[in-house]
Amino acid sequence: MRAFSNPTAQKLALTGAVAVAGLLLSACGSANDSAGDSVSRTKQGSEASVSGSPAADTFNDADVAFAQAMIPHHQQALEMARLADGRAEDTGVKKIVADVEKAQDPEIRKMRAWLKGWGRPESTDQGGHGAGHGGGHSMAGMMSEQDMKELANLRGTAFDRKFAELMIAHHEGAVEMAETEQKDGRDATAKKLAADVVRTQTAEIAELRKILDRL
Numbered sequence: 001m002r003a004f005s006n007p008t009a010q011k012l013a014l015t016g017a018v019a020v021a022g023l024l025l026s027a028c029g030s031a032n033d034s035a036g037d038s039v040s041r042t043k044q045g046s047e048a049s050v051s052g053s054p055a056a057d058t059f060n061d062a063d064v065a066f067a068q069a070m071i072p073h074h075q076q077a078l079e080m081a082r083l084a085d086g087r088a089e090d091t092g093v094k095k096i097v098a099d100v101e102k103a104q105d106p107e108i109r110k111m112r113a114w115l116k117g118w119g120r121p122e123s124t125d126q127g128g129h130g131a132g133h134g135g136g137h138s139m140a141g142m143m144s145e146q147d148m149k150e151l152a153n154l155r156g157t158a159f160d161r162k163f164a165e166l167m168i169a170h171h172e173g174a175v176e177m178a179e180t181e182q183k184d185g186r187d188a189t190a191k192k193l194a195a196d197v198v199r200t201q202t203a204e205i206a207e208l209r210k211i212l213d214r215l
Contacts, residue, residue, distance in 0.1 A: 058186060058187045058188070059114075059118050059185075059186055059187040059190065060184075060185065060186040060187070062180070062181060062184035062185045062186065063114075063118075063181070063185045063186055063187045063190045064115070064118060064120045065124075066177060066178075066180070066181040066185060066190060066194065067111040067112075067114050067115050067120075067190065068115070068120070068121075068122065068123065068124050069139055069177055070107075070111060070174070070177060070178075070197075071108055071111050071112065071122060072139070072142075073139060073141070073142065073170075073173065073174055073177065074104040074105075074107055074108050074174075075108065076142060076143060076148075076170070077100050077104055077167070077170055077171075077174075078100065078101060078104055078105060078108075079148070080100075080143070080148070080151065080163065080166065080167060080170070081097045081100045081101050083148075083151055083152050083159075083163075084097040084159070084163060087152075087154065087155050087156075087159040088159055088160055088163065089156045089157060089159070089160055090157070090160040090211060090215065092207065092210070092211045093160045093163055093164065093211060095207075096164075096167065096204055096207060096208060096211075099200075099204065100167075100204075103200060107193060107196075107197075110193065111193075114187075114189070114190065139173065139177075140172075140173030140174075140176045140177055141169050141170045141171065141172055141173015141174060141176070142170070142173060143166055143169075143170065147166060150162065151163060151166060157215055160211070160215055161212065161215045164208045164209075164211045164212045164215070165212065167204075167208055168205050168208045168209065168212075171201040171202075171204055171205045171208070172205065174197055174201050175197065175198050175201050175202055175205075177194075177197075178193075178194040178195070178197035178198045178201075179194070179198060181194035182194050182195060182198070
């Protein structure tokens with residue numbers, strides 16, 4: 001009787017051990033999956049930070065307002081820069097034009113990506129944000145449609161002087177908006193761009209004033 005029961009007991013013990021092992025493997029697999037998900041989320045967050053794309057839950061209304069206002073502001077600066085082609089003569093003005101085109105077009109693309117990620121529209125209900133048109137000049141430093149027409153009708157030194165005067169005012173408006181973002185914004189990526197705007201455009205304002213002094 002003992003010879004018969006021992007194999008049965010052994011078989012039952014083996015079955016139990018296999019079941020326990022299966023449960024342990026399942027638990028380990030779940031733990032590994034959770035760890036993998038955590039690593040994946042960490043990696044995604046790191047990649048977003050490197051790419052300059054702000055996270056969707058880190059912004060506030062000030063960040064949104066900054067992007068919505070700065071996009072048309074930059075667009076008008078690019079429109080002013082394009083007018084320099086065939087009109088500007090001063091090498092300093094031409095350098096400022098190149099710097100504006102190099103910096104502000106990529107910044108527009110960044111801010112559009114932010115608004116898309118935040119689920120917010122590019123334009124507001126205020127209307128007239130188009131570069132150089134309608135009510136866009138109500139924003140700090142924006143040129144009126146008449147300002148843009150006058151600039152387009154000038155050539156040579158007259159253009160260079162008017163361009164410098166208008167771009168100084170335009171940059172001062174951008175710096176004002178960027179400083180507001182630095183103070184009131186929440187998103188770190190947006191605030192970094194605002195700091196870049198303050199730094200670069202303040203330096204360009206100083207250069208434009210030097211240009212005016214010698215024209």
